[in-house]
Amino acid sequence: MMAALLLRRDKKSTAAHLKSDLNRTDNSSGVRQLQELLDSVLNPEKPAADTEALDWCKCLIAGGEGFEEFCKTVRSYDNATLCGLVWTANFVAYRCRTCGISPCMSLCAECFNNGDHTGHDFNMFRSQAGGACDCGDSNVMRETGFCRRHRLRTGENVPSVPRDLLLMSEMVLSRFIICIIQYLRDGYTEPDTSTERDLQKVLQQLEPQISFLEELTKMGGAMRTVLTKILTNQQTFKDLSMGQEENVFAKKNYENYLSALKNSGLVSVEEKAQTGAAEPTRGSETGALGLLGAAAPSSSGSNKEEDQDGGQSIGQRKRVKLSSTTKDPSIMDSLKHKCFLEELLFWTIKYEFPQKMVTFLLNMLPDQDYKITFTKTFVQHYAFIMKTLMKSQESDTMSNRIVHISVQLFSNEDLARHVTEECQLLDIMVTVLLYMMESCLIKSELQDEENSRHVVVNCSEALLKNNTYWPLVSDFINILSHQSVAKKFLEDHSLLMLWMSFVSFFQGMNLNKRELSEHVEFESQTYYAAFAAELEACAQPMWGLLTHCKVKETQEYTKTVVRYCLETLQIWFDAIGFVDELAPNQVTFHLPLHRYYAMFLSKAVKCQGLDLESLLPDQEMLMRIMVHPLQIQASLSEIHSNMWVRNGLQIKGQAMTYVQSHFCNSMIDPDIFLLQVCASRLDPDYFISSVFERFKVVDLLTMASVHQNTVLDGEQERPMLEGALTFLVILSSLRIHLGMADDEILRAEMVSQLCMNDRTHSSLLDLIPENPNPKSGIVPGSCSFEEMLSAVADFKAPVFELGGSMQQGMYTPKAEVWEKEFDPIMVILRTVYRRDVQSAMDRYSAFLKQSGMHTTGNPWPPYKERTPLHPCYKGLDRLLHCKTLHIVIFTLLYKIWLDHSNMSEHVLCMVLYLIELGLDNQVEEDKEDEEPCIEEHCHDSWFPGTNLLSNLHHVINYVRVRVPETAPEVKREREPPASTSAEASNFGQNVREAQVFSLVAERRRKFQEIINRSSTEASQAVRPKSSSTRWVPPGTPPQLVTEILEIHESMLSLLIKLHQKLSAKQNSLSATWLEDMDANPNRHIHGDGITAIERILTKAATRSHQSKRSIQEICGKVFPPVAPKKNSPAAKKTMDKEERRQRARERQQKLLAEFASRQKSFMETAMDVESPDTEAAMDLGASEVKESEVLYDCVICGQSGPSTEDRPTGLVVLLQASSVLGHRCKSDEAKKLPTTDDERIYPADTCGAAHDVRLALMQSFFKDSSCLQSVSIGWDGGVYVQTCGHTLHIDCHKSYMESLRNDQVMQGFSVDKGEFTCPLCRQFANSVLPCRPGRSTEVVSWHMPSNNKTSVLVKEVEDLQEQLGLFPVSTTTESNLSKEMELVIKDIKNTTQRKYMDYGKNPGSPDNDFLFMYSVARTNLELELVHRGGNLCSGGASGAAKRSCLNQLFHVLAMHMRLYSIDSAYNPWTRLTQVAPSRDDCLDDERPEVPMLFRDCPSLLIIFVLTMPQPLRKEHFICLVRMLYNLQYTQALAALSAKFSPEERQAWSTSGALKKNAFNAEKSYEALLSHVITELSKVKTVYDVNTEEPSMLSTSVWSPQSIEYSLQQFCLPYLRLSCLLQHHLYGDNLSGCPEEEEFSGLAGCLGLLDPVPQPSNPMYSASCLAWTVSAFDLMSQWCSEVTGLTNTQAEKSMTLLVQDLQWASPHLLHLPDNYNTIFQYYHKKACTACKKVPKDPALCLICGTFVCLKGLCCKQQGICECVWHSQHCGAATGIFLLINASVIIIIRGHRFCLWGSVYLDAHGEEDRDLRRGKPLFLCVERYRVLAQQWVSHTFDHINKRWGPHYNGL
């Protein structure tokens, strides 16, 4: 009742009234009134869309004030010391690694710019998930990085809030929030009964309310406190949310909430208590399994069996009961809400994180109490969040929103520790992770497909494929980065156990089975999901934990982890049923358990001082552990040997990913390390034979020349052998985890990447593996990335290649690095693409050649000495000192020497590497066996001991081999040197049994030996070779016979023989050779195989007397001629295969280089058209002229001939519209790009605008047709014609176009628009300009000099002008040539837009056309001038003119212009040359003709030339130039006189008048000037009109010199144009001259000056005049045309008279040095057209216009704004800077291309899309190149990769 009353009253006064009531001491009535009012206003039964409620709330909260005012007041009490600004996706924020404590730290732009980060390691980034500003939060960042505002802690000085200000807010808002919650409860329906859209609809209706809440949070700390109090108050929640039992709606509403809870699998704690599980205890299983859903049965099913199986370990029990070990089942299934915040978060999750709600909740985080409560609430809902995420359709969006929240909470160590301790955060996270992965488990097929009990994640499930687990894993990694939290984890054994079982889900996932028969049908792409999962879910947490295990004090942690690793591994081996043999043709790249074990071992030894022995399992376990990593290594080799081709490309992808920089630290490195550990502890013979067996090359290791391999194809043997040897070299030389310090590792990584290729800074950063090295920033005790980089590399600044393609700044290895640090082994290890190894070697060879260290042949990979092994791993060296390896080495040396098949240089190289490694890494032996050994026949122990040094000189005499009957050994019986047959029969069965090549048997024997600890029976059991039947295909038993080979060689003798073989010299090593050698062994580091052998021999000799003696002995012997095979074709096939490949490669490179240089020189000549540089070679032009007829080569048919009427030839041309001339300004300074609101660009002062104004002005007073002949157009949108200089028959061109049309492959240009590329040079073109048939006689007549007097010539010209249309070629019949000429005219017209052609009043009239045509000529001449730098001072040979297409263009234009007749009675020529009686034009209705003084002389000249009969004789041309010069000079005088002050004008008029009668007065500037002043002052004084303007200029006094200068400047443009025209029409040379003498130079060139120079008279300008009638009369006539104008016209006379014809060269806008200046202003600037901030803003670099790239908002007539602007600003050429990408795009017509960036970072690199966000600076050189391409119109030629834009940019 009361409420109803209040409701009707005015809201404002009601609010004021209520507020005062509430402020009374007894406020009960006020409270009651308010409650009643709110009951009716905030009624949840009303539709949410009703805004009345919101209005009421605003008014009430403001308490009678205006809401805006209220906001302001509240804001003034903001006491926040944190920024806390919350942003959403795509916001631009900053990160400073120098200031950040947490890596997640981020700052808003304002705080960043107001803080001091100079010299810090910071970057800008575009937020992906959203975030919040950390400024002011010392938990996350160092205080030094706080901005000014938040450093001052302004909050502390803020007065406390007056009590009554927020009184109303407190009361109203709690009701408001419950109302929102009620709406949310009411609107919610379960997803299975509703659609996505239902939830969206509810949210949409609630939008204003939630936005209101969000708005409130932005009112600062005072309001936030009110809100957080309400949200966290438990009593209010109880009262308001449930205490309304009598209200039916409220009851239903509450039930709705309860059922939502229940349906989510959540039960409130009370309810749980009723079901009997009130107190969930640790380890209790109740409820958990059931709630875990589908995944549980698979594990619980095997539960019972497993237990009975007798598995004893904790791990095993844990694995099968993993769900039940959940410490607190309530994690998954119980929730009880105690305050608004909790329920609000619950609904936020249910509604899948609406953006506004998230922002609202996050905005209050600066309130510390709230932050803690909110974090707890978040953790409480964590499991529920993840469940919702898994079910969500929009998991990507949701993931981002979750992380947006969680990052704010978990990056703070205190908070993370707090919730870990109080809310079991770790337990929750691990449990939830397990729960998640359990939902997609499948049975592992590894090893024993049938009986395997192991389960793995299914990589094709959405959970893995879409990375849905990402937010959870990222949270987990985030909290593990806090030491206190990580410690908790490592101390909690049950958590560790749980974690290991989680890791084992990934062990063996994504199994590959080798396809043997057919190509796999479907290439599964699951592998990326698998690699990503192992890296993110297993490896990253591992690295996180490892960072906390760095010191002795943490030993216990490591021991625990290692123990659980081993236990879990044991369980895994059992589960997959692995005993000792691996199932064939399988490989998985995923062994995270192995890798955990390996990395914790490495840390233990390296940092924690633990003894390796104490952490290792027994031998048997070690043997098992090595199997799978070794299999991966062998498989890598198989994959590269094409044995897995049938599995498709994806298997190569896996092999590459495994070693790739982001994965190698977590995959191949731990694997290699683990294998090294195994190798150092296991029997070396066992290990070596395992390796060769696994690589399947055992059969190859026979000394027989022929063998059978039952497992490998012939072509796979060599690469597999190379792979096995390379692997052994890597294994025994890699020290990454065996003793190298972090700095050394970083250095080695860097060097190997740089050796492969020069790298940009960013690619290097990306290629250097992350762990354990910090990529950037300074970590105590370790060298920084930058320091290391400058130590090993030189910076190459970005350079430009010919043709304009751009390079980035690169780092290249220093010379010392190549000399001392290049490590081919490291390169091989880190190589993703095989070609990179070759690239490194090529670069190494190039370095050696260049530095003169090795000049002949190809150098071998250099041998590099290694860091000493950590004592724990000493055992690894035994690998190099075992008989098995020595037998292999001996056999291979022997086979290489004899050129057996499948050997290669690489094999020899690796063998030598192993020998050298062995020599350098001696094992301390108990007994030194230097005594000579007894000669023996085949013996199962070939060598007496295991020491390589002593085995080297041990001579092997006989070897028994098994060979096929057809082998050459069998036939050798007849050969005299091998007398084996007789002896062979003598060998007994015992010798036969002593077969040494049974490596398989050897390995198995050793294995058995170890397993059974009893060698005797084992050797018996497995001795027979045939036991390995697995390798023999059934049914094809090889027909083998046994042969005895006579060898009599030692490793040393074989090495010496190989030396001879390689050097192709007998006795290449003399007996005294060793003495010469040992002077300096180091000088042999670089070299080829010969050098390597010499180095080894020297090492052997220095280390053992026996060896030395042996070497001397062998060298001393005289050898029979070297094996002749060296030169036989058979030898070439094998040994030299590699070499020949190398040679072929070199040949190919040479060819390519040749081709490139040919193309380059071709490009250079082709480019000449654009450049003013002349080439001597082109002066041939002169001689060609004398030939009877000009001949053209057709680049299509190759024929050469003249261009004829019937079969015309044409020039390949590119026509393009251009506005470059129009964009010129007066000032030579480029305009500055505005970067603040105060700056602006004014377009009015450009050449194009000025000409438009002038023409419009003329058109408003004078006859239109006359105006159209008095100016030129084409400054904007004129057509520019350029050619590559190649010619073709026009009919050939037509068929060429036809073929292009049919060729669908052609890309980048459209044939329909006539576009093509020159068939010869591939330059882009779009038309063909027909060539004028030319005969020498004509050419001569053009040049024929005559001595006719000027007056005669003037008459001749007049006569010629009347013979319009008379051409030497037949024009009566339409010839092919004339047809083509008309076609090209059409092309020219189509090149530009209509608006650039129609300037007249009648669009499309002949007058318009006429103007357009002669302006095309003008445009091309003017552009050439621009390209020449604006003047003709640099000169130019006639040949250059000949190669330009201007002459041909003029001819075509002239052909076309003959169609028009100048019907004007006012013939300009008569007005130029005769004093005619004045006609009374002004009396007509018509407007007057344009006075001569207003006309543009260059335009008149072009009109005359083009309309007179062709060819025009040169003397007539000169005559035209002279007569027009008179006019030009008079215009100059008039313009000059206008600049005088009235007094000066008077003075010059008077002084000049005196000279009027003097001799030569007609060539005296003083007399003429005086005359012009007098004439123009007649009748109506022209000078009166514009008094202000001239007076401004008259501050200085005019001297004769300055007058002459001014006159010359005025006439220069005319002279330049005339001279250039003469150059093109007559092929005259342009003589160069200094700039200050340009005028006289040009005048001389044109023959205007007297031939005899007058050095005494520098006043050239007047002496160039040549009058045929009285100068004074003629001038009077011209002036009277002006003075005779009507009043209105006269007003503008001065403007038309005073024109400045000089324009500066065109410029692009001046850009600021720092890109940030542009970015900060423009990335959030609103478009002036649509008033919105564009998604993709872009800037026109020509005029500064800001456009919406791709925006639909600014699309007009189907054309997006950028394209639209390019058409209007640049006549279809546009240069745009994409603000958000820092990249420039070029639009040219219907195509566009990405040009690159002119902004580079400190390392000379582009940062496209601002991904790295490092500061960028203008690269002046690049910008100059861009401008140059624009001005020279070469975008089409230089940039490749054009694409159509479909008007969509």
Ligand SMILES: [Zn+2]
């Ligand atoms: Zn901030």
Ligand SMILES: [Zn+2]
């Ligand atoms: Zn700040």
Ligand SMILES: [Zn+2]
């Ligand atoms: Zn900083």
Ligand SMILES: [Zn+2]
């Ligand atoms: Zn042809």
Ligand SMILES: [Zn+2]
């Ligand atoms: Zn060409």
Ligand SMILES: [Zn+2]
């Ligand atoms: Zn523009």
Ligand SMILES: [Zn+2]
């Ligand atoms: Zn726009």
Ligand SMILES: [Zn+2]
């Ligand atoms: Zn727009």
